[in-house]
Amino acid sequence: MRLPLTLAAATLLLPTIAHATDIKLTHATIYTSPDAPPLHDAAILIHDNRIVAVGPTASIPSPRNATTYDCTGLTITAGFWNSHVHFLPPQLLHAEQHTPAELNGMLQTMFTSWGFTTVFDIASPLANTNLIRKQVADGTLTGPRIFTTGEPFWAEVPIYAQQFIADNHISIPVTTTVPAAIARVDQQVHDGADAIKIFAGSIEDHKVVLLPADIAKAVVDEAHRNHRLVFSHPTTIKGVELSLDSGVDILAHVSDSEGPWSPALIQRMLSAHMSLIPTLTLFDVEAHRANLSPQSTQQLLDFVVDQLRTYSAAGGQILFGTDIGYIPQFDTTEEFTLMTRAGMTFPQILTSLTTAPAARFSASTHSGRIAPNYDADLVVLASDPATNITALSQVRYTLRAGKIIYAAPAK
Ligand SMILES: [Zn+2]
The missing domain is CATH 3.20.20.140 (Metal-dependent hydrolases)
Structure with missing residues (x-):
C-alpha cells in the first residue's frame, strides 16, 4: 500500500519528533578532554543522544523546545x-x-x-x-x-x-x-x-x-x-x-x-x-x-x-x-x-x-570527550576536581545518551 506523500512524510517524521529531546547545560566549568584547558561559563547543547555544540554559554543556540539546566558553580566532564x-x-x-x-x-x-x-x-x-x-x-x-x-x-x-x-x-x-x-x-x-x-x-x-x-x-x-x-x-x-x-x-x-x-x-x-x-x-x-x-x-x-x-x-x-x-x-x-x-x-x-x-576499547571516535557528534554521556560534578580530586566523587547528575540517568537528591 502506498500512502499519500504528505502522510508518509509525517509518519516517517513522527518518531523523530516524538522522541527528540534537546537539553542545554549552561554556565558550567567544562573539561572537554583531559588535555584541554577548562572552559569557563560554558554550555553544552544535546540533541537526542548526541552532543551538538559546546562552547561559551552566550555562543550556544537555544532551540525552542530545549530544557535548560543552569549549572552555575558546577563542573562537567565526559561520562x-x-x-x-x-x-x-x-x-x-x-x-x-x-x-x-x-x-x-x-x-x-x-x-x-x-x-x-x-x-x-x-x-x-x-x-x-x-x-x-x-x-x-x-x-x-x-x-x-x-x-x-x-x-x-x-x-x-x-x-x-x-x-x-x-x-x-x-x-x-x-x-x-x-x-x-x-x-x-x-x-x-x-x-x-x-x-x-x-x-x-x-x-x-x-x-x-x-x-x-x-x-x-x-x-x-x-x-x-x-x-x-x-x-x-x-x-x-x-x-x-x-x-x-x-x-x-x-x-x-x-x-x-x-x-x-x-x-x-x-x-x-x-x-x-x-x-x-x-x-x-x-x-x-x-x-x-x-x-x-x-x-x-x-x-x-x-x-x-x-x-x-x-x-x-x-x-x-x-x-x-x-x-x-x-x-x-x-x-x-x-x-x-x-x-x-x-x-x-x-x-x-x-x-x-x-x-x-x-x-x-575502540570507542574514541564517539566517547571519552565532549565534542560535537560525541555521545551525550556526561558527568556534572558539584565542584572542580582540579582543585580537589575527590570532587570526582561528588556527582550531581549523570547523563547517558542524552538522558539524565542519575540526579543527586536535593540537599
Ligand atoms: Zn575483579
Whole structure:
C-alpha cells in the first residue's frame, strides 16, 4: 500500500519528533578532554543522544523546545568509564528474579551515582549480564552502557570465590586442554562476550596456581583472532610474566605479592602496550577482611601505590577501575585519593576515566570527550576536581545518551 506523500512524510517524521529531546547545560566549568584547558561559563547543547555544540554559554543556540539546566558553580566532564566491575551482588545476580525497580536501584547505587556511563564487567555469568544490558539498551532499565567478558578462564576456582559460586549455583568450567579452551572462547564470543578474562594467577590456600602456559596462549590467541581484548588477573610477578608471554592486553590489578616491578618488567609491559587497572581500594578492603594490623595495611597500600606510580610515571596506560561488585565499597573517593598518592595528576586521572578507556576499547571516535557528534554521556560534578580530586566523587547528575540517568537528591 502506498500512502499519500504528505502522510508518509509525517509518519516517517513522527518518531523523530516524538522522541527528540534537546537539553542545554549552561554556565558550567567544562573539561572537554583531559588535555584541554577548562572552559569557563560554558554550555553544552544535546540533541537526542548526541552532543551538538559546546562552547561559551552566550555562543550556544537555544532551540525552542530545549530544557535548560543552569549549572552555575558546577563542573562537567565526559561520562566516566569503570573498566573493572562485576555483576555479582545478589541485587543483580539472577536478574530475572528482581523487579526493574530493584535492578535500577542497584545500577544507580553501584554505577550511575558515581558518574559511570560505561562499565566493563570482567567476570560474571554471561547470560545474566546479557539480560541486564539488553534491558538497559531497550529502556526497561536505567543504567550505564555495559561491556562484559562473561565467565573467566582459570586453572582452579580462586579460594575466595568458591563459596560464592557454590551458593549461587554458578557453573564455570575449568578448561584443561587447548582445543577445549579455543572452543570455549569461540562459544563466549558467539554468546556476546566483548572481551575475555583469564586468571593468570589464581589465589588458592597458601599458594597461587598459574594458568598453564599453553592454555593461556591459546585463549589469548583465539580471543585476538576474534578481535577481542584479553584481561588478566596477575596476583604475582609470575602472573604478570605469564600474561606478557601469552599476549594479554590489560592487567586487571597491580600484583600484590612478590617484589616491585623491575625496570625490565616495566619495559616489557610498555613494549606490549599493556594497560593497567590499579584497583587500589581493593587491597584496603582485603586488608580489612583479613584483619591485618593498621601497620600491615599501610605497608600493603604503599606497595600497590608504588606499583601504580612506577607504571604511570613510565608512561603506561592506566584505566580507572575499582573491582566493585566484588568489593562492596562503591564510593570512589578512596581510589582517587590513592591514585593521587601514586603521583597521578587530575588530567591523568581524568584520562584514565575517559579518553584512555575510550581509546583502548575502540570507542574514541564517539566517547571519552565532549565534542560535537560525541555521545551525550556526561558527568556534572558539584565542584572542580582540579582543585580537589575527590570532587570526582561528588556527582550531581549523570547523563547517558542524552538522558539524565542519575540526579543527586536535593540537599
Ligand atoms: Zn575483579
